[in-house]
Amino acid sequence: MAGNTPVDDDHFRDQCGLFGIFGHREAARMAYLGLYALQHRGQESAGIVTTDGSRLRMQKGMGLVNDIFTDACLDQLPGASAIGHVRYSTSGDTVAANAQPILIDCHRGPIALGHNGNLVNAQVLRHELEAAGSIFQSSSDTEVILHLYARSHRDRLEDAIAASLSKVRGAFSLLFLTPDAMVAARDPWGFRPLVLGQVDGAPVVCSETCALDLIDAEYVRDIEPGELVVVDAEGIRSFRPFPTAPSRHCIFEHVYFARPDSLVFGRNVLSSRLLLGRQLARECPADADIVVPVPDSGMGAGLGYSQESGLSFEWGLIRNHYVGRTFIEPKQSIRSFGVKIKLNPVRSVLEGKRVVLIDDSIVRGTTSRKIVGMVREAGAREVHLRISSPPTTGPCYYGIDTPLKSELIASRLSVDEIAKYIGADSLGYLSHEGLLRAVDDVEGRRHCTACFSGRYPVAVTQAEDWQLALFEKARG
Numbered sequence: 052m053a054g055n056t057p058v059d060d061d062h063f064r065d066q067c068g069l070f071g072i073f074g075h076r077e078a079a080r081m082a083y084l085g086l087y088a089l090q091h092r093g094q095e096s097a098g099i100v101t102t103d104g105s106r107l108r109m110q111k112g113m114g115l116v117n118d119i120f121t122d123a124c125l126d127q128l129p130g131a132s133a134i135g136h137v138r139y140s141t142s143g144d145t146v147a148a149n150a151q152p153i154l155i156d157c158h159r160g161p162i163a164l165g166h167n168g169n170l171v172n173a174q175v176l177r178h179e180l181e182a183a184g185s186i187f188q189s190s191s192d193t194e195v196i197l198h199l200y201a202r203s204h205r206d207r208l209e210d211a212i213a214a215s216l217s218k219v220r221g222a223f224s225l226l227f228l229t230p231d232a233m234v235a236a237r238d239p240w241g242f243r244p245l246v247l248g249q250v251d252g253a254p255v256v257c258s259e260t261c262a263l264d265l266i267d268a269e270y271v272r273d274i275e276p277g278e279l280v281v282v283d284a285e286g287i288r289s290f291r292p293f294p295t296a297p298s299r300h301c302i303f304e305h306v307y308f309a310r311p312d313s314l315v316f317g318r319n320v321l322s323s324r325l326l327l328g329r330q331l332a333r334e335c336p337a338d339a340d341i342v343v344p345v346p347d348s349g350m351g352a353g354l355g356y357s358q359e360s361g362l363s364f365e366w367g368l369i370r371n372h373y374v375g376r377t378f379i380e381p382k383q384s385i386r387s388f389g390v391k392i393k394l395n396p397v398r399s400v401l402e403g404k405r406v407v408l409i410d411d412s413i414v415r416g417t418t419s420r421k422i423v424g425m426v427r428e429a430g431a432r433e434v435h436l437r438i439s440s441p442p443t444t445g446p447c448y449y450g451i452d453t454p455l456k457s458e459l460i461a462s463r464l465s466v467d468e469i470a471k472y473i474g475a476d477s478l479g480y481l482s483h484e485g486l487l488r489a490v491d492d493v494e495g496r497r498h499c500t501a502c503f504s505g506r507y508p509v510a511v512t513q514a515e516d517w518q519l520a521l522f523e524k525a526r527g
């Protein structure tokens with residue numbers, strides 16, 4: 052087999068990270084570092100827009116932050132304020148035109164926008180806007196917001212942005228940049244994270260606190276669900292232009308998406324993962340010798356499982372961290388390198404052992420099957436797979452790249468059938484109640500759990516069903 056083979060990695064994918072800074076002498080380089088820390092939220096494209104007070108300048112491209120931004124490239128981005136974005140596509144094709152931020156010039160002046168999330172009514176709005184004469188430059192749902200903004204008749208920047216956002220529905224954490232202001236906004240449900248920090252007196256807004264840590268910025272607070280924050284020469288002003296809604300933070304940020312060293316929705320992610328693992332050990336014990344996490348996604352929960360069960364935590368799988376998203380296989384090879392390119396089992400740890408293997412989720416099941424097989428081939432006597440979240444039975448419409456429902460193994464098979472398919476001696480998932488308990492939300496008042504429970508907090512209407520059909524068709 053020849054050509055570029057995708058590395059096996061069967062996960063839901065977060066698709067975007069945001070970073071913005073206002074009034075700092077090294078704005079572009081700070082944005083670069085912030086995006087570097089947020090690279091795990093998107094590896095397909097990255098971009099930075101800066102302002103010197105009169106003009107916006109942009110550099111963006113396909114690939115990793117480190118590949119796109121050289122010293123010379125950052126020298127092309129003068130100015131004391133910047134917004135940046137890393138992307139992994141959800142809505143829209145994988146093309147350079149969809150890389151963000153998106154920069155436009157309209158009668159109101161230039162404006163740039165970066166978006167984390169997904170709008171459930173974007174296609175409907177797009178058709179209306181196109182019928183009224185708007186011409187789109189990308190297939191991204193984010194561009195809809197800028198067209199709505201450009202058509203607004205409101206005078207003040209914050210009013211025009213609020214008016215455009217009042218028409219969209221779904222998940223958005225946003226950063227806008229104009230020549231003299233930065234604006235952050237979060238949807239009323241607060242699906243995706245967004246935090247406010249400060250460094251050297253300059254306000255910073257970003258997706259996760261790990262980006263603040265890297266530039267020695269202090270965490271100030273979360274941008275609240277439904278809040279719009281304007282940062283300009285007059286300081287920081289907060290507005291509440293949207294109707295209130297019950298908070299629905301994405302619970303998968305705790306389970307997998309966010310970096311373990313980040314504070315997300317006010318909670319340290321690693322602490323949450325340890326609690327998920329402890330809860331999993333209480334709910335799904337196993338008669339075994341050692342606990343082995345699937346790195347890196349199962350590390351926190353694996354440690355928690357070990358602490359609760361008393362079973363020893365062992366490095367039975369080693370991850371190669373220098374793997375991209377594709378690789379080239381030998382032309383004549385009949386072997387599959389898909390998982391082995393990333394994970395290598397340690398025979399001396401696994402041989403003769405009854406292993407509890409810990410991972411965060413099973414999506415299609417194909418990768419789990421290969422990992423279980425690999426652990427067995429390395430000599431494990433038994434393999435008991437434990438998952439630190441409930442079965443994923445539905446797709447996400449709020450900014451996460453997910454397969455079709457029919458591709459989700461838990462939407463088709465029972466737990467016993469999945470265990471059989473994967474080749475595990477036993478399989479246990481964390482319960483829905485246990486998941487909520489581990490993030491201190493026993494009654495489920497603050498989190499979205501739709502991909503586990505089927506209870507979607509923002510309804511998908513008939514027209515949007517049609518949009519989703521198109522979306523799913525485009526994804527193949």
Ligand code: SF4
Nearest residue numbers: 301302447499501502
């Ligand atoms: S559906 Fe799942 S992945 Fe999407 S926001 Fe809700 S919990 Fe997160």
